Amino acid sequence: MAIVGWIALLIPAAIFLLLGFRYMVRGTPVRRIRAASRSAEAPQIDDRHFPPTMELLTRLDLLPGHRAEIFTCGDDTYPRLWEDLRGAQRSITVQMYYANPGEVTDTIQRILIDRARAGVKVLFLRDAFGAGALPKEYLEAMTDAGVEVGNFRPIEWYALEKAYARSHIRVVTVDARVGYTGGFGLDDKWLGDGRTDGHWRDTTVRFEGPAVSELQATFAAGWADATGQLITGETFFALDRFVRGDDADDDGVAGDGDEGIRAGVLHAAPTIGSTVAERFLALTIGGACERLWITNAYFVPDLDFVALLIHAEERGTDVRVLVPGSHGDSRTVRYASQETYGPLLRGGVRIFEYQPTMHHAKTLVADSLFAGIGTMNFDNRSMSFNDESMFVAYDRDLNARLAKVFEEDLAYAREITLEEWEHRPLLERMATRCCYALRRVL
Numbered sequence: 001m002a003i004v005g006w007i008a009l010l011i012p013a014a015i016f017l018l019l020g021f022r023y024m025v026r027g028t029p030v031r032r033i034r035a036a037s038r039s040a041e042a043p044q045i046d047d048r049h050f051p052p053t054m055e056l057l058t059r060l061d062l063l064p065g066h067r068a069e070i071f072t073c074g075d076d077t078y079p080r081l082w083e084d085l086r087g088a089q090r091s092i093t094v095q096m097y098y099a100n101p102g103e104v105t106d107t108i109q110r111i112l113i114d115r116a117r118a119g120v121k122v123l124f125l126r127d128a129f130g131a132g133a134l135p136k137e138y139l140e141a142m143t144d145a146g147v148e149v150g151n152f153r154p155i156e157w158y159a160l161e162k163a164y165a166r167s168h169i170r171v172v173t174v175d176a177r178v179g180y181t182g183g184f185g186l187d188d189k190w191l192g193d194g195r196t197d198g199h200w201r202d203t204t205v206r207f208e209g210p211a212v213s214e215l216q217a218t219f220a221a222g223w224a225d226a227t228g229q230l231i232t233g234e235t236f237f238a239l240d241r242f243v244r245g246d247d248a249d250d251d252g253v254a255g256d257g258d259e260g261i262r263a264g265v266l267h268a269a270p271t272i273g274s275t276v277a278e279r280f281l282a283l284t285i286g287g288a289c290e291r292l293w294i295t296n297a298y299f300v301p302d303l304d305f306v307a308l309l310i311h312a313e314e315r316g317t318d319v320r321v322l323v324p325g326s327h328g329d330s331r332t333v334r335y336a337s338q339e340t341y342g343p344l345l346r347g348g349v350r351i352f353e354y355q356p357t358m359h360h361a362k363t364l365v366a367d368s369l370f371a372g373i374g375t376m377n378f379d380n381r382s383m384s385f386n387d388e389s390m391f392v393a394y395d396r397d398l399n400a401r402l403a404k405v406f407e408e409d410l411a412y413a414r415e416i417t418l419e420e421w422e423h424r425p426l427l428e429r430m431a432t433r434c435c436y437a438l439r440r441v442l
Contacts (some may be wrong), residue, residue, distance in 0.1 A: 044284030066209030073194030098185030310347030325353035
C-alpha cells in the first residue's frame, strides 16, 4: 500500500515537472513562409499586398497621420522626454521594464509628482522584476503626491506561472498625443552620447498620431493585469482621430494635404503556439528583397530563423546584423549569439559587433519602405514569453532615416569574418555551443 501511495504522489509530480519544463523551453512553430503555391513566399515589401498581409497576421494597424523623431542616445532622448512630460496638461502614462535609482529616476519622479499635484492624471507602471530595485520610499513619495503606481506581476510563490512571462514594454504617453517607445529605461547608463564606454547606445522613437492610442492600449493591458482597472476615455485615448484616421487636427500632426507617416504600434504578447512577434519577424524577413538591416541587443535566433535569414540572402537581399561587442551586458547571450555566426556567415549574412559601448537598440530596416523601432529582441524570450512594443512604419523617409543611423553605427563596429569565426579558441567554441543550447531560456 505504501508503494501505491508513493506512486500516486510521484506520477502527478512528474507530470507537473514535465509540463513545467516544456512550458519554460517552448519555442515558436513557424519554419517557413508559403502562399497557395508551395513555391510562392511572402509578398515583397513594395508589393501592395504586403501591408494588409502584415496587418492581418499581426493585428497591426498601419494608419496615416504620424510624425516621428528618432533618438540614438540619452543626450537626445531625455531632454525631449522631460520637456514633453513637464508640458502635460491631462494625462501621463509610464510603463517601464527596467529602472534603477539614480539621476534619471530622480528626475522623472520630480516631474511626475509636479504634474500630479497640478491635477494631471499620472499612472506609473513598473515591472516587478526589471524595476524591482526602486525602493519602497521612492514609490510612496509618488503615491503620496497623487501618482497612481502599479506593480506588474510581483514574484510570488503562489503565482510562479506568471513570473516567467514579463512585460518588456516601454511606454510613455503624454496627453494621449505624444508617445515614446524603444529600448531605453530609467537608469543612468542610458545617459550620454552612445559612443563612449558606459554610455549605452539605444534607439528611441517619439511619435504623434493615431499610433499613440495604440501604444496606450498596450499600457492599458498591462495596467489591467497589475491593478484590475481597465482605463478608457478621452483623457487617455485620442479616440476621434484613432477611429476616423483624421488627416487634420489642431496640433498639425498632419494636414494641408500631408498624410504624414503611415505607421502603427505592434503589441506582441505571449501565447501558446505561433505569436505575433514571430509572425512579424518572419513576414519582414520573407518580404525583404533589397536590404534587411537588423540591429539587436540580444540576437539569438532559433535555427528556423537562421534559415529564414540565409534564404533572404540567397534571394539577393543585403542582410546585415549589428550586435553588441565586448561591452555587451551578458556574456552568456553573447556566446549564444556567436554560435549562430558560422551558418549565417556561410550563407552570406554580414555580421558586425559594435565596439565603443553596450548597443541596446532593437531596430530593423527592410528594403526602402518598412522599418521598426521598439523593445523586441531577436531571441526566444521576446518571441515566446515577453510582452513587447514596436513602432512600425511603412514610409520611405523614416526608413531612410533609420538606415542612416545603421550606417553611422557601422563606422563604430567591427565586421566578423567567417575565417575569424572558424579559428576561435577551443574553449570559446565549447562556451558558444553550450550557451546556444540554453537559447530557449536566456
